[in-house]
Amino acid sequence: MLSAQRISGIIDREVIAEDEAELRQGDKVLTADRMTYWPVDDEVEAVGSVRFQQNDDVISGVKMRMKLEDQFGFFDDASYFVKRPPKEAVRARSSTPSSEFTSGFAAPRALDIAPGQTKVKSRDRAKTGATEARGEAERIDFEGENQIRLSTATYTTCKPGNDDWYLSIADLKLDYDNDVGTGSDATVRFLGVPILHTPWMSFSLNNQRKSGFLTPTYGSSSDNGIEFTLPYYWNIAPNMDATLEPRVLTKRGLEIGTTVRTINEALGGFYSSNARLEYLPNDRQAGINRWGVALTHNQVTANGFSGAINYNRVSDSDYYTDLSSQISKTSETQLLQQGMLTYGGGGWWNAMVNVQSYQTLQPDPKNPVTPPYRLMPQITLNARQPDLFTTDSSLFGQYTYFIHPSSAKVEGQRAVLQPQVSLPYVTPGWYVTPRVGVNVTQYALSYPVSVANDRSSINRSLPIFSVDSGMTFERPSNWFGRDYTQTLEPRLYYLNIPYKNQNNIPVFDTALADFNFAQIFADNQFSGWDRINNANQLTAAVSSRLIDPTSGAEIMRGMIGQRLYFTDDKVTLPGTTARKWSNSDLLAGFTGQVLPRVYAxxxxxxxxxxxxxxxxxxxxxxxxxxxxxxxxxxxxxxxxxxxxxxxxxxxxxxxxxxxxxxxxxxxxxxxxxxxxxxxxxxxxxxxxxxxxxxxxxxxxxxxxxxxxxxxxxxxxxxxxxxxxxxxxxxxxxxxxxxxxxxxxxxxxxx
Incomplete structure (x- = not known):
């Protein structure tokens, strides 16, 4: 539809509109002082105070000519504003971007899923924010829908009236089909001062992934001197990318870091991988070649199998503290090297094979770190039938072969079998659950632990009996002018395990467990199976909660508990002493929102x-x-x-x-x-x-x-x-x- 104060021309051939001329076509609105429209070619030429708007995009200038349907044409001496709505992106569930840059000359993002590949749940989807850009240009050429070329132009994402920073560029192509901007002879000006110049550049228009150089980073540290990194990002495929990061450290040399990520479907399931390699030849400070590697791989198949690999290794004990490596966010002393295979397709049972080792670092000679045993391998079986003849029955089995990097340590095999049966009785206000089980453990050692204990084959069998009970009381309550439901939940847990001397059993992977609210209701005060405590004890605890009656959300929780012993503690770890008192330490805890916007x-x-x-x-x-x-x-x-x-x-x-x-x-x-x-x-x-x-x-x-x-x-x-x-x-x-x-x-x- 064309309107104006004066309209003239030849019907179906040429229409001339003057004074407040306006042309509307679909989502396009064009206004100008004078306008000539050729209906056969669907082409328009506008002169004087020209303003063209399509959706949120607005371009103004002195002269314009364009084929409206095909969107081919040009603007002279124009200013522009371009806005694109959010686009839905798919985030990789197992990996984060290898670079921190939101955009730049190229911007890595969370990996996308290729069309027709992995199905992603709604929670894995995220919408990027709307992107806006504006500027001026001597000439703007329209090269089709979503294709804009600007000559001798400026580009900024600042709001109108704010030119704190802008890109001054000789030639700029905005490709909104691929969300990529490319240009030549570009200078970034900040507060009127040129801060970066490049003969060629490419950047993302929507903060999404694309190949190219990332924004350089620089900094300094007391250990490495001045640091400068110029990363290159390679968007290999929708489900694979890589980042190459050459890093100059003036005190040490040139370090090369590489990260490769991939996600995909395989064997009817899903897998994701992330590999990181860093290499610094001839570190001038340390006088050695230095390197680090980190590899993670997780996979799930359609037939119930899943697997994981987590491999980490560095060249020396001071690698993290000296180089601030991206492989690890904090200094570590035990680098995990692990492979796991799990089967859970049985429904009521599952099994896992685990091979595990560590690289032990010694960054502080004054505080040596003890290397742990390697699991070569460990096989675990769990089974449970919660409704087997009105009982809740379960079985735990595990076989482990322990190997130590030091030949001075005893090695061996350990097999554990622990079946148990419980008979839960549950009502809306209270419950009682008696349980009986037995732990059977078999050791085959490389040699006896000591002369006094000269057996290399050891058997241990211990019955376990417990009764767990609790009650729940509720009442309406009002705190700080708000209504809540307050609960009072007492709990008693009785445990009985007879004593058996275990001093002839080596300590492969066992330590005293952390004493907390979860542990005081556990059967064993030790983590691992090399020690099982004797017990004739009662744990008493009470907790209280404030619950929002409308949403059911827990606002705050308070707890207090203690364990009472009716027999002496006779099972200990080497170098430790038995407890002195007939009751345990008292535990108390609180968590929740205490005031509006205050959490404690x-x-x-x-x-x-x-x-x-x-x-x-x-x-x-x-x-x-x-x-x-x-x-x-x-x-x-x-x-x-x-x-x-x-x-x-x-x-x-x-x-x-x-x-x-x-x-x-x-x-x-x-x-x-x-x-x-x-x-x-x-x-x-x-x-x-x-x-x-x-x-x-x-x-x-x-x-x-x-x-x-x-x-x-x-x-x-x-x-x-x-x-x-x-x-x-x-x-x-x-x-x-x-x-x-x-x-x-x-x-x-x-």
């Missing part, structure tokens, strides 16, 4: 015999709104291998205008030194964010590492510099990116 957690372990606290922790989190967060906690633990006495404070908070502070301070009173310090400032200008962050971490008792991060994020375009986002998200619980802050519901899920 507390746990206490108190020894009533010695009248002293063994450990306690208290923490609080204040989250008034997105972008405002405070965390504070204090931990004290005398039971840990290294005693803990630490205070930890972290958060992010607006301080003035668009500025916000981020930080963490973790101080150890035991070592009289800060364990970790993070301090930084973020400035959010809307279409760009500046982050300056410093990080100091104690890597060993007498050594620490200091790093600095400076990053400029140009929203929906690129992140320049060294990124602190991964550090902040890992080390500050609840941290939200300045221009994408965490919501209250997202924080509650943590």
């Amino acid at each position: 957690d507390a746990a206490v372990q108190y020894d009533p015999g010695d009248q002293q606290f063994q450990r306690y922790s208290i923490g609080a989190r204040y989250f008034p709104e997105a972008g405002k967060l405070l965390n504070a906690s204090y931990s004290y633990n005398t039971q840990a291998a290294t005693p803990i006495n630490q205070v930890d404070v972290s958060g992010q908070w607006p301080i003035s205008g668009r500025w916000q502070a981020v930080g963490r301070y973790n101080y150890s009173f035991e070592q009289n030194t800060p364990v970790e310090i993070i301090g930084g400032l973020e400035y959010n200008a809307g279409c760009w964010v500046l982050r300056v962050v410093g990080h100091r971490v104690q890597t060993a008792e007498a050594t620490s590492s200091t790093s600095a991060f400076v990053q400029l994020e140009l929203s929906d375009f690129a992140r320049l510099g060294s990124s602190p986002l991964n550090l902040l998200q890992r080390r500050i619980s609840g941290y939200g990116v300045a221009n994408h802050p965490m919501t209250d519901s997202a924080l509650a899920e943590q």
Whole structure:
């Protein structure tokens, strides 16, 4: 439809509209001072105050000519605004992007699923935000639907009236079919200052994956000097990608890092893999070649089988502390090397084969780390019939071959079989569950443990009897003006296991289990099967909860419990002593929302015999709104291998205008030194964010590492510099990116 103050021309050949001319065709609206339309060719030419709008896209200029249906034409001396709605992307369930950049010259993203391949549940889908861009150009050429070429142009994602940053480019092609922008002779200007120039560039228009160079990163640290990385991202296929990351460390040399990821269907199921390799030849500081490798693979088949591989290895014990490797986020001393195969298609039974080893690192010679036994292999069987002749019957079986890297350690085979039967009696208000079982364990050792215990073949059989019972009381309650349902839930658990001397059994994988609310209702105070405690004991506990009666959500929970012993503790691990008292330490805990936007957690372990606290922790989190967060906690633990006495404070908070502070301070009173310090400032200008962050971490008792991060994020375009986002998200619980802050519901899920 064409309208104007004056219309003239030749019917069906040429129409001339003047003064407030307007042409509407479908979702297209064109206005101008003067317009000529050729109906046969569906072509229009507009002159003077030309404005063309299609959906959310708006282009204005002095002159335009275009074939409307085919969208071929041009604009002279134009300004443009382009907006594209969110697109649905499929996230890989097992892997995260190998780079932190949201966009840039190329942007890796979570892996997509190729059409016709893996079916993805709705929770694996996420919508990307709408993308906006605007600018000016001497000429804009339309080369078909969703194909725009700009000559001598500018490009920015800032809102109109804000030109804090823009791309000045000689030639720019916007391909919205493939969501890719490509151009030549480009300069990024920030606050009027050119900060980056490239003869050629390619970037994502919707923050999705594409091949190309990623935004370079740079930074510095006390161990490595100045660091510079220029990653290249290769979008191999919808279900496969790779990132090559050459990294220059001025104090050490050139390190090459490579990450390859893939997801796909196979054998009627699904698999995902992630492989990372890092190599630094001839480290000038250490004088050796240094490398690290990390491989994970997870697979599920249609016939009930699943498998996993997790392999990690580095060249030397100081690899993580020296190089701040991306393979591991924190320094580790035991690198897992594991392969598992599981079958669960039986419904009421499942089996697993596990082969497991570790590379043991020794980063601190003053605190040597003991290598664990290797499982070569371990075979586990679980079976359960909850309704077998009114009983709940189960069977646990396991065979393990233990091998140790040191020839001085005894090796051997262990077979465990534990059947048990329970007879649960459950009513709406209370329950009683008696249970009886037997643990049968067989050892075949490479040699006897000692001269006094000269047997290399050992058998152990122990009956296990328990009764678990509990009640639930409910009442309406009102707290802080809100109605709740309050519960009172007492529980009694009796356990009886006869004593058997086990000093002739070696300790392959057994340690004293952590004493907590889950463990006080367990049969064995040891983790592993090399020791089974004797028991004639009663555990008494009571918990209380506040429940929202409308949603059923648990608002807060408090618990207290203790174990009473009616016999002496006679089974111990080498080097440990038996308990002194006839009752256990007292456990108490609390978790929940105590005030609007205030969450608290507390746990206490108190020894009533010695009248002293063994450990306690208290923490609080204040989250008034997105972008405002405070965390504070204090931990004290005398039971840990290294005693803990630490205070930890972290958060992010607006301080003035668009500025916000981020930080963490973790101080150890035991070592009289800060364990970790993070301090930084973020400035959010809307279409760009500046982050300056410093990080100091104690890597060993007498050594620490200091790093600095400076990053400029140009929203929906690129992140320049060294990124602190991964550090902040890992080390500050609840941290939200300045221009994408965490919501209250997202924080509650943590």
